Amino acid sequence: MTNDGPVEHGYPHLETVRAAVTALYRRLSYDTVRTFATSVPPVDVAFHDTDDLYPGAQRVARELVRHFRLPDARMIVGFREMRYAASVELAAGPEYFIELNDRFRTHRRDIGAALAHEVMHVYLHRLGLSFPGTRDNEILTDTATTYLGAGWLLLDAYREDASSSQKLGYLTPEEFGYVLAKRSLVFGEDPATWFTSAQAYTAYTRGMARAREDGRQPPLAAAGWAGRRRYARDRRRAQDRAVARVSADSAPYAFTPDGRGPLRVSFPCPTCHQRIRVPVRGPVRARCGLCRTVLECDT
Secondary structure (H helix, E strand, O other): OEEOOOOOOOOOOHHHHHHHHHHHHHHHOHHHHHOOOOOOOHHHHOOOOOOOHHHHHHHHHHHHHHHOOOOOOEEEEEEEOOOOOEEEOOOOOOEEEEEEEHHHHOOHHHHHHHHHHHHHHHHHHHHOOOOOOHHHHHHHHHHHHHHOOOOHHHHHOOEEOOOOEEEOOOOOHHHHHHHHHHHHHHHOOOHHHHOOOHHHHHHHHHHHHHHHHHOOOOOEOOOOHHHHHHHHHHHHHHHHOOOOOEEOOOOOOEEEOOOOOOOEEEEEOOOOOOEEEEEOOOEEEEEOOOOOOEEEEEO
């Protein structure tokens, strides 16, 4: 939790975020991911300063448990002084003890954001899904929370001005915006009207711009002129070196020979980021086997 300190911006964790989205689809399956098409609504996790602290926190925790479909999990919420925003004891269950930073006693509207991250820890623990290392595992947790419909709360907790700042989670504001945008493009749900923080809305729009770029990378047919020109140059190089794999520097695609068959190109799916491999033969329609996205390509 950044509390009146510098807030990191940009996309320093983007590759881990993309790997987390791929891992979610692989572990949950396309059908299960689709069951989270509706985000947790603001009314269900609203927390007013006039609400009783402990009953209110328990109510919000129950709503998040319901949203993530953990009916046999019971969250017991307490408060204490700590460095981080919150922590959860990942025991066998069904009871899980969540401790929130004492700061939330007076910043109650962000309790839902802190609880969303901790309840997701429980969800991933039960799935047996984790990344090695604390940093990457926390990025996985932030990404899963956001992609499965509760991470807009984490982004909305971001506020920054000339004299103070607050941000929850390990992702930057723009990375939260990127994952939210990815979710919006898949489910057609726009969270923009839920933001109470102007800075959160700005981060979301920036993340949306970055997310749309994923769908404009060659060999996708929607790629821009510059990308198509570079792709054609790299394709010629690959055809001239038909016996070896050719990767273009800083480009997401790579060419590989296929015995006596046509040259093939591999590239990440713009939805789930699993790599797709198709023949190099002009216009091709590809379907991602993981997230079922149909892609128009010009290889």
